[in-house]
Amino acid sequence: MIIDRRFSFRNQADNAFTMIELLVVIGIVGVLIAILLPAVQAAREAARQVNCKNHLHQIAIALHSYHDVHRSLPTGCFEWRYFRAPPTLRQFAWSAFLLPFIEQQPLHERIDFGLPFDAPKNADAAATRVGTYECPTAPQRQLIRAQTDYAGIFGELLVDNEQDDGVFLYEKPIRFVDILDGLTNTLIIGEDVGGPDSEWINGRNVFAQAFGVNDTEAPPFDNEIRSLHGGGAMVLFADGRTVFLSESIDRTLLGRLITRAKREPVDTTNL
Template sequence: MHGQVPSTSATRRRPLRAFTLVELLVVIAIIGVLVALLLPAVQAAREAARRMNCQSNMKNHALAVVNYENARKKLPASSQAIVAMAGRNGVTYVYSPYSGGQFSWIVQTLPYLELQSLSSQFDQKLTVFTQNAQTAPESAQPAVMLCPSDAAFGRFYKSEYTNGKPLAKGNYVCYAGPEHLNSSRVFSGAIVDGGQELRRISDGTSQTIMITEVRTRDLEDDQRGAWALAWGGGASIITLDLHSSTVPIGQSWSSAGQPDVPYIPLTDAGHLSQANPPNNFGATVFNHDQLRICSDKAGADLERMPCDTVANWETAAPRSLHPGGVNSAHVDGSVHWLADDVDIALLAKMICVNDGLTVNQ
């Protein structure tokens, strides 16, 4: 019929409007900004979870030491190797880590970490390098040895010094003293060679740091983190390496005009360049871990884990990938945060067990 309105079905549909290129780019940019804002929060949440897991492992190690002491009436030994050669403070003594069974304090505490089966695989009549090749307990990596932030799983230490054996790496070490490892009988930490009774910790178990963290490298000849091995240099033992820059190594404090009392560097402004604070790196600190082999100095520097090669003494800084510091455990079993910017003198007080100095002094 003339003048009749066309039916709906006959009406031509208007085509849908598409995004322009500019609009599409704007949407992509907004999504990119949102992702950029979200990623740090996600990464922070993941690191927080990893740090909590790491703290839990640290707590387990601390409680294992406490239970070991309850059963044995003595703290575990950092090493069984003692060689009298020279010393400090009137004590003739030098630590020699490359003799004896060389079993770490962690090996001794395995039964108290609910790892009795792994403990039974170690033959204490042999050395850590001559264990049964079939069981190879030194190459085990139980989760309690690992801080998730460091990705140490699958990393091993093997060099000309290990008898061809790969030793698994972990992330927990003991503090043997505030000065050199070869002075740990004079200036003692909580876990020292031969072990010691709890009553020797006269500064208080809640005041004394016992265990902390180290990082590992994905490099076979780097000893840091070799948990079964009773060596310094971050294998299972570290020291603060705090000593006076005005007293030559090998010379006693008294012969250098210093009073003959424990680590005088606490009153020496020059000591800041002669210590290993947490995660140390830079020109203002003595920042190289002392290892038996440091074959990749450039790579170590890039990873902020600088190192040098030494012949017979080793030290290392506590290190982690947690922002701002490392976890630590005290002798009473409590776990605490140890900040990168901790005062060196304060840290020395917390490491030494019997200097009469506490964190409030």
């Protein structure tokens, strides 16, 4: 039997892609990827926001459990190191005292609270990452001690100059009964992604809010409510509510939400 090879080769050539057709297909695939990629990225960020909110919810439960046991919230900073203070001051953060209530009892036991937070004996424990204290959207930074992306609110400078009018203070634990503005109207913790003192063991993990949310005017050396979520940041109210706070929130309202006992009128219905 004689096979017509010319006919066979011609059929194969007719069934193959031409260069123009291949380029068209590649172009279509590229357009589809360009269309779908933002949607995929948005879905991933939405999932990260949910995870971030869940972390704050866990912290809220832990704070209420701590209050049930100790009849107060943890102090914002224990033995604050003021300017030129002796390095023997221990300067432990509220988040270090909260460890047993976020299922980190073994880590809590590794810390020698009789020594400063940055004592060599505490170095290994201080470098241990705690997932509950990290926002999934925030990048990992090269710090000496493990980072936290959530900070206690010491007070505000948006309504007046009395900056220690928040909940997480130096040397002074606050009780729920001290929050005269009401637990539903008082912010106690906010995201502080990229802050200069964002270490969960370090008592500098508290701040007085002086700018708006995600405010580009805030200096990088200042701790503020800020995140890498587009349009706002996650915050925690004293009653345990977690809210995505818009960066367009009025600054005066933000300041009033931070103060614990000034009885200012606030409206949280649209937050």
